[in-house]
Amino acid sequence: MHKILIVAPSWVGDMVLAQPMFKLLHARRPGLALDVLAPGWTAPLLERMPEVRRTIAHPFRHGELALAPRRALGRELAREGYDQAVVLPNSLKSALVPFFAGIAVRTGYVGEMRWGLLNDARRLDERRLPQMAERFAALALPRDEALARPLPAPALNVGGAERRAALERHGLAPQRPVVALCPGAEYGPAKRWPAPYFGQLAQDLAKNGYEVWIIGSPNDAGIGEEIARASAGACANLCGRTTLAEAVALLASSALAVSNDSGLMHVAAALGKPVVALYGSSSPAFTPPLSGAATILKLDLPCSPCFQRVCPLGHFNCMIQLTPARVLAAVQSARI
Numbered sequence: 001m002h003k004i005l006i007v008a009p010s011w012v013g014d015m016v017l018a019q020p021m022f023k024l025l026h027a028r029r030p031g032l033a034l035d036v037l038a039p040g041w042t043a044p045l046l047e048r049m050p051e052v053r054r055t056i057a058h059p060f061r062h063g064e065l066a067l068a069p070r071r072a073l074g075r076e077l078a079r080e081g082y083d084q085a086v087v088l089p090n091s092l093k094s095a096l097v098p099f100f101a102g103i104a105v106r107t108g109y110v111g112e113m114r115w116g117l118l119n120d121a122r123r124l125d126e127r128r129l130p131q132m133a134e135r136f137a138a139l140a141l142p143r144d145e146a147l148a149r150p151l152p153a154p155a156l157n158v159g160g161a162e163r164r165a166a167l168e169r170h171g172l173a174p175q176r177p178v179v180a181l182c183p184g185a186e187y188g189p190a191k192r193w194p195a196p197y198f199g200q201l202a203q204d205l206a207k208n209g210y211e212v213w214i215i216g217s218p219n220d221a222g223i224g225e226e227i228a229r230a231s232a233g234a235c236a237n238l239c240g241r242t243t244l245a246e247a248v249a250l251l252a253s254s255a256l257a258v259s260n261d262s263g264l265m266h267v268a269a270a271l272g273k274p275v276v277a278l279y280g281s282s283s284p285a286f287t288p289p290l291s292g293a294a295t296i297l298k299l300d301l302p303c304s305p306c307f308q309r310v311c312p313l314g315h316f317n318c319m320i321q322l323t324p325a326r327v328l329a330a331v332q333s334a335r336i
Helices: 012-028 040-046 067-078 093-101 132-138 160-169 195-207 218-230 244-252 263-270 324-333
Strands: 003-007 033-039 054-058 084-087 105-109 120-122 178-182 211-214 256-260 275-278 294-297
Touching: 003 012, 003 093, 012 033, 012 040, 012 132, 012 263, 033 040, 040 054, 040 244, 067 093, 084 093, 093 105, 160 244, 178 195, 178 263, 195 211, 195 218, 195 324, 211 218, 244 263, 256 263, 256 324, 263 275, 275 324, 294 324
Parallel strands: 003 033, 003 084, 033 054, 084 105, 105 120, 178 211, 178 256, 256 275, 275 294
Antiparallel strands: none
């Protein structure tokens, strides 16, 4: 049995965008055992990817070198006898565990001074591989092989019992189609559609026969409260009240999601849900939802995309000028 270890990214969206690469590895090696080294909190995503045999949780904090613990983990994983490691993050520290494990083939992009740590180090051609998912997927191929498109689509498996349990846990019994609002974006406020706009949209959706839930992480709790107030009671605010596993199950129970360019946008797309994706400072040319059921809304202003955390010009027009009426029209045009 061929065994591959994936050193995975830490962001929700990036983890979903790695799944096409997992699928390509399996297509090339039937019977492959694929394990993923990742932060423990990402397990609810990996557990819903049938391509993953085992999630190996690591304790390392973002930016933490932790050289001795990484060496110890590498020596422990050496007993697994992996044939290859594929390192998706570009940092030096992310390549340490496969090196310490003595894995024979260690694949990844050149990144942050990783010569020696990687012995199958690739140079990234950003023009040839503009999308993050493509960059991950290309690492599943031999060095000189061109990547075929379209990529296999991400697909998270969520069962009916899991959905019912999440609904019961949060006292939800929807009688109408549910639109999930995902107002968070961990990268920064320049990626977030204004909370008052989400509130107005919730009111408009309720008037048009939809039930509305706000779904997000504990970091989104304040935004969720602001949207709930602006909606005048038109939505249920679940931000910060769910686990990631429950958030995934609730998105699976919805009919459609309206989301910033965020991890939950990619989760909703991987669940096969129609998604209305709102882009301002970022670009769908880099991280689009990998779904034929996605509608991308963006204004293409001269200053956008800037890829900044905060609007460098101070006006935030890329999101301010994207009106609730336009987003409502996109929801109504979607096939639910």
